[in-house]
Amino acid sequence: MNTLYHYPLSPYSRKVRLCLAEKKIEVGLVEERYWEQSPEFLRRNPAAKVPVLKMNGRIMSESTAICEYLEDVQPTPPLMPRDAEGRYEMRRLIGWFDDKFYHEVTSKLTGERVYRKVMGRGYPDSANVKAGARAIKFHLDYMAHLLENRRWLAGNDMTLADFAGAAHLSCLDYTSDVDWNRHEVVKDWYAKIKSRPAFRSLLADEVPGFQPAAHYADLDF
Structure with a gap:
């Protein structure tokens, strides 16, 4: 196994x-x-x-x-572009989410609201929470810019870049830290990802002491 x-x-x-x-x-x-x-x-x-x-x-x-x-x-179904340009863009965006987005947003919202308590490290730092709430607006705007010109984040096919972005946003959505009304195109993209069978186990996750947002597992928000 x-x-x-x-x-x-x-x-x-x-x-x-x-x-x-x-x-x-x-x-x-x-x-x-x-x-x-x-x-x-x-x-x-x-x-x-x-x-x-x-x-x-x-x-x-x-x-x-x-x-x-x-x-x-296991190359089927493919989650990476075949061409060098597409693979570069996918990897660039994975780096964006796993580095910049994580340090500016995920660590300051999920990190402060959930991880501090789970790890026994005291109460949330309000300055970090405010910084994360400001930063996520910039990132949502950037995602909207990408999605206004593409079907998916890295191009016209779903790739690991979409999974990287959705992984971070799903953590934030658990604590209702995403303004889905800011950009309809980002909300539509997340709804497509969220409705995939691959997402079901994530929507069933629960962290003791923290109830997920009411809309978290709702495929129609």
Whole structure:
């Protein structure tokens, strides 16, 4: 049995879960409190990060590397463009979400509202929350700019870039931190992703002590 060590509101874990589900690769989920850095988990990934995938006798870390590995071993359905330009744009946007978006938005909203309490690190820092609430507006505007000229974020086909973006936004949507009325084109894009069978397990996630927003699992918002 393939095993994915993950945390429910980790966008990096969610990106890999979406890829696995889209490719219909069966995997057992093991929730990992990675910040506790248990010796057993550190043996799997000394970097103490999730996700970690155990598959085909290998233990793999780093979410984007895992997704590209899955594309190589199971290329159908394709989640990466065939051409160099398309692959560049996909990778650029994955980097955008997993680096810039994470540090400016996800870490300041989900990180402060949920992770601080879960990790026992006190109360949310209101300055960080306000900074994240400001920054997400810029990012939603940028996504709208992309989607006004493309069917999907990186082009006319759905790619791992869409899964990266949806993974972060789904974490924020759990705590109702996304203004879906800001751009109809972004809302429509997320609705397309959210309605895919691959998304179902994410919509069933619950973190003890935190109820998801009322619309979180509603495919029609």
